[in-house]
Amino acid sequence: MAHVVTAFLRSRGAVLLVKRSDTASTYPGRWAGVSGYVEDDPDDSLDDARREVREETGIEAAALTLVRRGDPVRVDDAEGSFTVHPVLFDCATRAVDPSEELAATEWVQPTAMLARETVPRLWDAYRAVGPTxxxxxxxxxxxxxxxxxxxxxxxxxxxxxxxxxxxxxxxxxxxxxxxxxxxxxxxxxxxxxxxxxxxxxxxxxxxxxxxxxxxxxxxxxDDRAASEAAALLSECDDGTDSAVLTLSRSGTVAETLDRLDGPVFVAESVPGGEGRDVAASLAADGRAVTLVPDAAVASLLATGRVDAAVVGADAVFPDGSVANKVGTRGLALAAAREGVPVYAVTARDKVAPTDAFHPERADFDGPEGVATYAPLFDRAPAEAVTVVTEDGVLDAAAVRETAAVHRAQAEWDRAVDGDDGKE
Incomplete structure (x- = not known):
């Protein structure tokens, strides 16, 4: 039985489908993921997957981030017997340079494969690695x-x-x-x-x-929110690039920083320390970046070296306060003291329907017999943070109106189930 690897490349919610050429040895003219035979150990097929992606699409391994490997899918039909090893990558580019083995390529929502003539069990292979x-x-x-x-x-x-x-x-x-x-x-x-x-x-x-x-x-x-925030942070009054402070990891903040050229200060963001990875990524892109211990954030703000702070948001509450990774509250209060604006860049969908706050607990152990206090999130007051969404700055009235809309949308569950849990 032949072992085959099938790589699904994901970008912005879509996956790459490739159409096999009419001269392909198996399943000519059918749509598939990026596939090829496994040359070595079937249980360790990632190198095979990356090789096939490079050879068939021209996309290099550096653009791929492994998401998940799935359980093998068995195929038995007139073309032969195959064990398919599915793998999902997030892909940083949609630029495809197809090989002559492919008749066409297309980025589509995965559900589109259900309406196409595909290789056997392609949907099953995707489902083995798709989100759940x-x-x-x-x-x-x-x-x-x-x-x-x-x-x-x-x-x-x-x-x-x-x-x-x-x-x-x-x-x-x-x-x-x-x-x-x-x-x-x-x-x-x-x-x-x-x-x-x-x-x-x-x-x-x-x-x-x-x-x-x-x-x-x-x-x-998320893209539009990043653009709005970047416009606010683009330059200082004297025309130089703004120096920006950030904390924790936010995809929307990362998109914002990609649109700016000035120096970046990154708080370490303990617990978790994801700020280190953020700083390393910025440095790899050639940015001027400085890593800051969380305890030194207030001290840094007092030096006058920071023009603005930009953070993400896990929730914006009806009163305009912002929940984010722990440390955000301290950053916002210290920045207010020093006259440094703080922008929470986020999609409007993060406006919470109610005031309920779920800070979660960080993985933080103390010595035996010592209690610990380690929330994973905290809440910055509305007066210390400006909320920036895809629609620009969201004022207090807009926050309240959005919260009301989100409360109404949450009623679908009650409409379906009724008070007794049954329709």
Whole structure:
């Protein structure tokens, strides 16, 4: 039996499908992931996957970030017997230079493969590596904007699978609840899932189609928020590039910083220390970057070397206060003391419907017999932070109005279940 690796490349919620040439030895003219034979150990096929991606698409390994390897998928038909080893990469580029083995390439929502003539069990191979409620709940590496898009993808894929199998609305609603509740501290995740269920008719097909649109809208909102923030931070009054301080890891903040050229100060962001990775990434891109211990943030702000601070947000509450990685409150209060503006750059979907705050507990152990206080998130007061979204600066009235809309969208669950949990 032949062992084959199939690599799915993901970019902005879409995956790359390739059409095999009419002269391919197997499955000519069919759509597939980037595939090829495993040359060495089938249990260690990542090098094979990266090689096939480079040879077939011209995309180098440096542009690929491993997301997940899936359980093998068995294929037996007239073309032969194959064990397919699926793998999912996040891809930093959509520029494809196809080899002569490919007749066409296209970036599509994964559900599009269900309407195409594909190699056998391509959808099953994708599902083996695609996001699920479990992977969404387990992600402690990425920011809430990233995780919320993965949740929408998981909802989209499950809705597509249920539509294909003529599955029930109840099963889909249960998946939506699991996704919505997977990370209680991530308001944007619940907001985006709730919106899909509130706006779609009560069928898996309708949810699938609405989730496809929601993935694209979510990515676009984060990009636009980054552009709005970059415009505010672009330069100082004297025309020089602003020096910016940031804390923790936020995909939207990273997009903002990519649009700026000035020096960056990065707080270490303990616990977790993800600020170190942020600083290393900026330095690798040739940026002037300085890593700052969390305890030195207030001291740095007092030196006058920082023109503005920019942070992400896990939630913006109806009163305008902002929840983010612990340390944000201290940064915001110290910056206010020194007259340094603080911008929380975030999609509007992170406005919470209520005042409920779920700070979570960091992994922090003290000596035996010593109690610890280690929240993972804290809350910066509204007067110390300016909220910047895809619609520009969000004032207090706009925050309250948005919170009311999000409360109304959360009512889909009550409308489906009723007070007794049944329709």
């Amino acid at each position: 409620p479990e992977t969404v709940a387990a992600d402690r590496t990425h920011g809430s904007a990233f995780v919320s898009v993965r949740a929408l993808e998981a909802l989209r894929d499950e809705a597509a699978a249920l539509a294909l199998a003529d599955g029930s609305w109840d099963d889909l609603a249960d998946t939506a609840r699991r996704l919505r509740d997977a990370r209680p501290g991530m308001t944007v995740l619940a907001t985006r899932v709730n919106r899909v269920l509130a706006e779609a008719a009560a069928t898996p097909t309708a949810v699938r189609d609405r989730a496809v649109d929601a993935v694209a809208a979510a990515v676009d909102a």
